[in-house]
Each structure stands twice: as C-alpha cells, then as structure tokens.
Amino acid sequence: MRLLLVALVAALSPACVARNYTHYLIDVPVKKNPTLKEEGALSRPFGFGSTTTMKVRWNDGALMTEVEVPLLASGQRVVIEHGAGSGEVKTLPATRLVPPPPTRADESLIQAYRERGLSVDDSAAEVSITRARTMVHDAMKAGNYQLALEWCELVLARYKSHPEFLRAKASILLMLGEREKAVQIYEQAEEIETDPQVRKKLEELQRQKK
Numbered sequence: 001m002r003l004l005l006v007a008l009v010a011a012l013s014p015a016c017v018a019r020n021y022t023h024y025l026i027d028v029p030v031k032k033n034p035t036l037k038e039e040g041a042l043s044r045p046f047g048f049g050s051t052t053t054m055k056v057r058w059n060d061g062a063l064m065t066e067v068e069v070p071l072l073a074s075g076q077r078v079v080i081e082h083g084a085g086s087g088e089v090k091t092l093p094a095t096r097l098v099p100p101p102p103t104r105a106d107e108s109l110i111q112a113y114r115e116r117g118l119s120v121d122d123s124a125a126e127v128s129i130t131r132a133r134t135m136v137h138d139a140m141k142a143g144n145y146q147l148a149l150e151w152c153e154l155v156l157a158r159y160k161s162h163p164e165f166l167r168a169k170a171s172i173l174l175m176l177g178e179r180e181k182a183v184q185i186y187e188q189a190e191e192i193e194t195d196p197q198v199r200k201k202l203e204e205l206q207r208q209k210k
Contacts, residue, residue, distance in 0.1 A: 101126060186205075
C-alpha cells in the first residue's frame with residue numbers, strides 16, 4: 001500500500017512542477033483604449049530632432065484647439081484628450097473667432113483656388129470660405145466693420161491671395177478711415193484678379209489724393 005502511494009505521488013509530481021500557483025489565478029481582462037493599440041511598427045514620416053514638432057488641430061465649429069507635439073526619437077505614442085479647460089493649466093488666451101471648418105460646399109471653391117496656383121498657408125487653420133463670406137456680409141450689414149475685418153483676416157491667414165476677401169478687406173479699411181492701406185490692398189487684389197469696380201474705385205481715390 002505504501003509503495004502504491006509513493007508511485008502515485010511520483011506520477012503526479014511532473015504536472016505539479018510544470019504549473020506554479022499563478023497558473024490558477026484568474027484576472028479580469030483589462031480594457032485597452034483603441035487609441036493605444038499598437039499595430040505594427042510606428043511610422044516615422046518626419047525627421048526626429050530636439051526641435052521637431054507636429055502640429056495637431058481640433059475644430060468642432062465651436063472650439064478650436066491647436067497644439068504642437070514634440071516628435072520623440074524613441075517613437076512613443078502621444079494621446080491628446082480634447083475636453084473642457086482646467087484652471088490649474090496655463091493656456092493661451094482664446095481668439096474671439098473660431099474658424100468654421102470647411103463643408104462639402106467649400107470643396108470646389110478650395111480646389112478652384114488651388115488650381116489657379118494661388119498661395120495657401122497649410123500651417124494656418126482650415127476655414128469655411130462660404131461660411132466666412134456670410135459672416136462678413138452680416139457683420140458689414142450690421143455696421144460692425146471690426147468684426148467683418150476679423151472674418152476677412154481669418155480667411156486670408158490661410159488663403160493669402162483670395163481676391164474676394166482682399167477686396168472686402170480693402171473696402172472695410174476704407175470705411176474705417178485707413179485710406180492708404182485700403183489702396184494698397186486694392187492694388188494687391190488687382191494684381192491677382194482685375195475687377196472693373198475696383199479699378200474705378202482706385203481711379204477715384206487717386207484723383208482725391210491729387
């Protein structure tokens with residue numbers, strides 16, 4: 001009987017050695033945010049250096065956030081959570097206007113602008129041309145020329161050679177008494193795209209100057 005017991009213990013011992021106690025502990029699987037899942041090797045489209053950054057923007061039409069993220073040589077993932085501000089974190093003062101994001105109605109306008117080879121500053125915030133046009137018109141109709149000028153500047157920050165908004169900017173400056181600057185902007189718009197009314201206005205302003 002004793003020999004049988006020893007033989008049974010010897011037969012079971014390899015299985016016990018192969019499995020330690022942690023094998024029998026069951027943990028609840030941890031849910032991982034999909035953003036943190038790593039799929040293959042991290043791509044490195046930019047050169048890495050101490051001054052290399054990547055600009056990230058978020059624009060929902062009511063709030064725009066822009067941040068420059070340093071590109072790390074080790075290739076870590078950086079997750080930015082866009083949410084309500086915190087009083088404990090120092091932030092830059094918000095601008096008065098939030099550029100409305102482009103819509104499908106803007107696609108053909110932007111394409112036509114680019115096809116003309118006109119200047120585009122891709123580092124500036126994207127903005128809806130159609131929406132900004134409406135806002136400029138409404139502000140001027142209400143006599144709020146300062147607001148209308150801000151909307152023009154918002155578009156021209158990205159589309160620097162947009163003749164329509166250059167002409168609008170010049171007209172607003174003229175209403176605000178900035179005659180010399182208005183003439184300069186009118187001439188700039190004429191070099192890009194000539195307009196009979198602008199030419200007539202420039203001739204009138206030049207006669208007044210004499």
